[in-house]
Amino acid sequence: MAEGSKGRVYLQQVFPLGTDKTRGGEVLCSREVAFPLKPVEGLIQTETRLFCSSADCVTPLFVGETHQLPQRTKHQSVFSPSTLGPLSHLQVPLKAPTVAPASAHATPSPGTGTADKGPLGRDERRVDSRTICVGHRSSSNNEAFIPPKFCDNRIVSSKYTVWNFLPKNLFEQFRRIANFYFLIIFLVQVIVDTPTSPVTSGLPLFFVITVTAIKQGYEDWLRHKADNEVNKYPVTVLEQGRRIQKESEKIKVGDVLEVDEDETFPCDLILLQSSREDDTCFVTTASLDGESNHKTHYIVPDTEKDLESLNATIECEQPQPDLYKFVGRMHIYKTDQEPAVRSLGPENLLLKGSTLKNTRRICGVAIYTGMETKMALNYQGKSQKRSAVEKSINAFLLVYLCILVSKALVCTTLKYVWQNKPGQDEPWYNEKTKREKDTNLYLKMFTDFLSFMVLFNFIIPVSMYVTVEMQKFLGSFFITWDKDFFDPEIKEGALVNTSDLNEELGQVEYVFTDKTGTLTQNNMEFIECCIDGFQYKYQDAGTDLDGFCVTDGPVNKVQHKAGREKEELFLRALCLCHTVQVKESPEQGQGQRDGLMDQVDGLGVDGLGRMERGSIRPHRSREALSPPHLMRYGFTFLGFESKTMKILTRDNDVERYELLHVLNFDPVRRRMSVIVRSKSGDTLLFCKGADSSIFPRVRQEEVERIRMNVERNATEGYRTLCVAYKYLNAEEYAQADAGLREARLALQDREEKLMAVYNQVETGMSLIGATAVEDRLQEEAAETMEALQGAGMKVWVLTGDKMETAKSTCYACRLFQRNTELLELTKMEAGGVRSDCMSSWTWSSANHDYGFIIDGATLSMVLNSSSESNSSRYKNLFLQICQNCTSVLCCRMAPLQKAQIVKMVKNSKGSPITLSIGDGANDVSMILEAHVGLVRNLTLKLTKRSLITVSDRENGIKGKEGRQAVRNSDYAIPKLKHLKKLLLAHGHLYYVRIAHLVQYFFYKNLCFILPQFLYQFFCGYSQQPLYDAAYLTMYNICFTSMPILAYSLLEQHICMEVLLDNATLYRGIAKNGMLRWRPFFYWTLLGVFHGLLFFFGVRYLFGNPALQDNGQVFGNWSYGTIVFTVLVFTVTLKLALDTRHWTWINHFVIWGSLAFYVPFLKQQRLYFVFANMLSSVSAWLVIILLILLSLLPEILLVVFRKPRGPHAGQMKPVHSSAGGHQSPRSSARPLLMRTFSDESNTVL
């Protein structure tokens, strides 16, 4: 990291999707300001998100300052610390001189023409933009321009250097409470005269710290290596007409780089020149977001071919992590001309990490380098989520800490009571040292207390943390290794991003799922369309008119011939209104064209286009018919020719349309449009989108005819899409054109401005028709959902779809059963809320399932109620209702609302564990909700590539948003059906394993320390340890650590097949069942029982310490050794008793560690105590007796509790699974039924 960037603060604004954005102070505060702190350290991992709620906290920075900015013509350091005053309480580590964000170049050079000053309002001149001189050639009339300093192109992902590794790593390790606790204990041992030597706690601590440090060091070494590899990568820089090879890290902002095919971009570039004729280039962002499809990027329009003479500056926003957002402007200075301004969007930006494809060579100018590239900004350290298990551990720790303190207190008190008796305190044979006599009584008491604490501190298991983490770390491999999760189509298995949450998979109570792409395949199959009120159905054996045949439309007016003109218009609209591109492939002929459309995508112009059979799916949307489909109907989209779209009509004519504008699709607008000019000179606007967004924008008289069709289609579960058009006269077009251009040049609020223009243009259209496509369910979606419900999880479907469509999908997935009573809370047309269930509802019938349906509008009324009290009341009521329903369907949801719902549920009483599944960008907010990190929410992601249909087999599609969700998710699985195994088998097992691990650890340390505590009663409370230091040290490290680790990795108390078959088994461990207080007390009791037994058993044996056959006596160390031997054997055998799945590893480890115990003890300091013990028959006998006696209750319990586990599980689920297989669903959904029959999976 460059020195210069030290302490730099980036202000990034992340606009929540779908919220209203007004201007001024208030808004800015409602935004989320992300401060990636510490770029110095090279890691953006500590990104803090600050949600500024109060108006005065951020406003001055953004609003106040920005208003001053225009007055500054020189744009060097702008902020003094004082101007940042309001921020300082946010504890951003600002350093005075270096604070100045390299950002403050709001004003372009003075020479910039006035043309662009006009549109730039005052508040657009914000701090968050930067100016870059292409090729470091400052514009001629801007001598005063001092190039700003940007960070260099070095990527630093490593945490440590050789020098700071030790202190920094140690500091980080001791920030953990547990390590710190043991450090304190260690220090107490060093300072105070304590019974056990500091080694006993120092050694384990040292072990733990060293192991962790080695691991982290190794990881960091890997990072260094990877960093170096990237930083030393040779790149070609164009400098003064020469091509110079440089190391990647030497790239500076403003350098013009040349990149060859199949090379990765070394930094974020603005594309200036391409070797392709059409001024495009293709890139793949596989390593960035996982999408391997090719995306088209465009060069900045009208730039000169000769880069040498290009004199331009680029103004763009400050680095921000969103991969798909970029706004900027390019000022091109030509001699004798007014400077030209070009807008820059994501389509011009080549991201570091993506690879150039199908293009021989490109040139681009570096605008973001090093840690400021979008890739680097996207690299986030994983936020540590705390699992329920960890919470339980902490609670148990607290209990044990209390036990520890009370033990120490009891001992201290008794010690002084005992010493009060004359003669006891200081018998002649046991004189105090002078120092002991001199010290203050209270000080003595305090040191005694500390000594006892030290003596008993082993009750808190040091090694548990290490073992738990090892278990999680190693255990997560089993998920990635599982071949059942491997999807041969995408050649990828499951992915675990956060191993911290493995066991939470076994605890899920609420599942939030997206509909499209998650429950369904997001693979559209054309079903029917309706043109001008006539219904057309596609029939395979279609004889008449290219596969079109007319069925009885609801309004059977005239023959279809009458609609021919409309028909063609409709088909033309579908042919033109998309952003699909056809890949040219010289060796293949025209005829195969539609098979070739596989590598294209329009990220740049990302629009509504979605192709089913090809691989193009630029955006999730509701594209009904894609060009390849239309071929069957006589219309073929031939592709682009520079800015012209060619289509082949039924009559084999090639029609050309000039593409003037694309009005992009986005989920809020739910529609897209294109403006084209036909050869005849007519300017046409074609628009397609969701009915709800189209209907208000077309002439009302046309609506009714089509609405009926649309609604019928929707109830059948199809996705519908309406198509409309409009002729634009010259004046209208000019106005729209100007508006669009202006909005696109805007640096700030470009989206809002565009939106406004879009809305303005897309009015008064005429409706042509509607299409209906079927979105098939994912493989085994119904079975999976049923299993989840059988496992007691509540499934919520959160979708942006219309209610009817979503409802029928829910039926098809068997989320709603036939006997499910549906409660609907939806907004009526009039705007009122139909509340058939908000009234007092009695949840009387237990066997009755309820389903609940709510839509986005109503939800926002519920959640954002005006008055505070009402809001919380409604919320509670809503929650209450929802929690009593087996499944909830939330339709018409904005992406942000999804997150809202997730948040609401996970914050509800009992903080249930939630799981969000999604597949795309609109689910990211839902998935990200987890990353707030306060409350648990598991996220799970279906990789978009899972959504490939069988017909795409030859090439994988990945949705553009796919990887973003992957990065943000904790787990990623290829298909929905894998969810079942992930939760029911893996999750269940992980939970059982770790729960047992935790309980066992507490248990084994309790019965380890209890005898030591009891011994104090027999040694005058003198802190005499019962065990030798070696035992104290090695107990947790050597003797008992391996078996439990093996257990926690391999145990399958019920085998996986049974777990998968009986979903109800999952309920058995629900709500943290194995780590609640009851089982904890059971284990504690067991520990106490064992401890008492060990101690007193041996104590009675020592009633006569002459235990050898030669009459010699045993002393205190023999006593300890016998207790310890019994302890180690009992504890290990107890685990053996609990192990239900004995693999050879278990055998090896359990018997191995017992065998290891014996030879080890011959060597230790207790001079042959152990050997002497072995020579005593009595010792043998008592050891056997005590081991047996302590295990006896456990065995009995197991035997008497026998009818449980798989047997018990089998009784219950019968009715649910039986009910699931007979599926005479509502007759209205025959087609959906088809989707989950087995053959449909293969037929597809």
Added chain:
Amino acid sequence: MMASSYTAKEEDGHITVSGPGALRSRKPENTAFKQQRLPAWQPILTAGTVLPAFFIIGLLFIPIGIGLFIDYTGVDASSPCFNCSQSFSWNSSRPFVFDPQSNVYVYYGLSNFYQNHRRYVKSRDDSQLNGDPKSLMVRRNTLELFYNDPNGTKVQILLNTTGIAWWTDKHPINWRRPVFDLDADEGNNGFINEDFIVWMRTAALPTFRKLYRIINKKSGMVPTLPRGNYSLEVVYNYPVRSFEGRKRMILSTISWMGGKNPFLGIAYITVGSVCFFLGVVLLLIHHKCGNRNNNADISN
């Protein structure tokens, strides 16, 4: 810390250098370990499997217990201290009955003496005992055991002073010279004196006994201590009154399992009978509900 595993691939896209071709071709290996399908023995504890175990334990433990209990051939003749604060002599009121042919072991016992007090244990200097020659003061009682001849003469019984300490204690590694080389006066010979060694092996509990002398058996069938009256003379060197301690002298024989301690025998008999009893109970339950269990097993 472990959990935040670092994978260059996923996190920072460093893999970009190596190109996307090698990115994803990892099909999970189909090994038994990775698929969690290692062959495993799955023990299920049912009444059926545990039953025999109970019976075996019962049948094994009860005889052992009885054996242990009966095997107390040894008899303790411990004498409570009547007047510990001074030298005393004790005359056995009743004749001894000892196994005629075994050694008789003489113990001294102390109660309420916290030899395991930490201050005490700490004062034991292991390095010194290991061969650092410093002399240590040993306070000890002298004790002489006499055989009271029927005709009135006291015959002193030879008390064997060696063999009372652990042999491992007696031959520390650092001791260069054999015990007898250090001093001619073997009765008062610093830390190689066995009495001292025995004393230094810290007792486990506040009330304890330590082996003091051994009366070796005589050859032939002659009893070690023939039936008769004995008297014991103890010189009070070691004050115990200050801490309300008690002194005892114990004459005992030793069986193969050590000195007399009924605990083991009783415990074994108890545990054995409990196991046996449980076995019977289980058998009844198993017999009664056997059908139901079997059904469940089959359906699994």
